[in-house]
Amino acid sequence: MRYAAILDRLNALGAAKWDIYYRAQALEAAGHDIIDLTIGNPDVPAPEPLIEAAVTALRAGRTEYSDGRGEPALRAALARRYSDSTGREITPAQILCFPGTQTALYAVMTGLAEPGTEVLVGDPMYATYEGVIRASGAEPVPVPLRPERGFRLSAEDLAARVTPRTRALLLNSPQNPTGAVLRAEDIAAIGEIARAHDLWIVADEVYDELIFSGAPFASPLADPALAERTVVVSSISKSHAAPGFRSGWAVLPEEAAARLAPLSDTMLFGNQPFIADATALAVSAPSATARGMAARLSARAQRLAERLEAGPLKVNRPEAGMFALIDIRATGMSDAAYAADLLEKTGVALMPGSVFGPSIAGWVRLALTVPDAKLDEAITRILTHAERHMRAPSRAEA
The missing domain is CATH 3.40.640.10 (Type I PLP-dependent aspartate aminotransferase-like (Major domain))
Structure with a gap:
């Protein structure tokens, strides 16, 4: 059968980029202890006034064509x-x-x-x-x-x-x-x-x-x-x-x-x-939900950088948003191999940087949107994994 050229242009540009996320989901469904830091889901539910406004509009029959x-x-x-x-x-x-x-x-x-x-x-x-x-x-x-x-x-x-x-x-x-x-x-x-x-x-x-x-x-x-x-x-x-x-x-x-x-x-x-x-x-006023999230995300980014930079990994400190980049080049692993190994050995799921472009191959992206205690546990696992990897002898030394 014949297909439009757009499908060729988009081949491998959809869900394939999120393979590590889907692998983490499958492991969690199978009973593994997974800390998923791949996706930028907000760390709080939608505000109640927003939900109530949608429900009120539904009940008022606001379901017609727009x-x-x-x-x-x-x-x-x-x-x-x-x-x-x-x-x-x-x-x-x-x-x-x-x-x-x-x-x-x-x-x-x-x-x-x-x-x-x-x-x-x-x-x-x-x-x-x-x-x-x-x-x-x-x-x-x-x-x-x-x-x-x-x-x-x-x-x-x-x-x-x-x-x-x-x-x-x-x-x-x-x-x-x-x-x-x-x-x-x-x-x-x-x-x-x-x-x-x-x-x-x-x-x-x-x-x-x-x-x-x-x-x-x-x-x-x-x-x-x-x-x-x-x-x-x-x-x-x-x-x-x-x-x-x-x-x-x-x-x-x-x-x-x-x-x-x-x-x-x-x-x-x-x-x-x-x-x-x-x-x-x-949109009628600045978001109180956003102000709270920004304060928490900023504090988590600071905590992440302080703890990881005490070890072999370096962090790009973000000025906004839900994510931080970690430079993992000191491990000697590619970002894809690092993310896969970290997930399989520690249960921490991060996005390989190369998913976002070749300029950050050798970096991984971490979502800051989990509770503080869970983020701290993830950091501990990341540090332990890095320390073990840095101590591991190379093939030439083995």
Whole structure:
């Protein structure tokens, strides 16, 4: 039988990236003592007012077809939120609503990129970025995010990879998996390149409410000089501990929103009204849930670094988000081999860094979203495993 070329472009870019997670789940189901630090599930349930708003809307019959662009009340609430945060007017006509950030990204990339074009994206990157770019037919062009810069995207590295085929750049700040936060000066330098080469800036800001104390945040959406070329995507998945709600959005220039609206209609014709009502409540004020999570995640990252760096492993201290990167190159193992060995021998599941791009092969990603006591136990197991491995003689010595 014949298949569309998109399936070839996406081959091995889906669930295959999460093999270590599925292996951990299988071991736990078989009765093994597993500490799963692979996935960024929030460490608290969705807030009760959010749940109650969804239930109330359900009981009120808010289960009919939605407005294809998103429910008017939600788009108005998002327009107010981004007007307040950027200091410039954002209108409801600039908002499209989707089931989660992932769907928003897919629609945006489908609408902005196409076969024969390229999209610049930081390496390392969130595991689905290559897929959403390749689905459009475009080619992802990795731009290394360097540890010595705190994994913040360098405008010089970006400029060196621009070609006549470059159509867009995909930013992620705060960044997954590194926890890096772009500064205003970073955005300004990146924006100059985008203007010089007529590039779209697509900014995934899903972690913008999970920034640790003292880390500055800047969005290209706030720069009037970048207004005509900036698209921001986000959701309540992280900020409101509600990934299962699948409620996200895109903020675009009005012309781009109008052009992408028929694509959104073709995909799903709007999101669920009862979830839209709950989301409108959620985005009407800064998230108290996010503030609490950010404090806990920051403290756990600090604890992780202090304990692991007393041994042979090094930690990149994140400025935001749910994850920390551990440099395991001192063990002499590849990141994939290390993650597999750690899981089988200690029951601790971490994501190999190479899943997120070749620039962090030799690193692993750890989710900070488990209770403190469980994280401490995981750290103890990681240290014991590292010490045993570092003491093990090489084949030449054996």
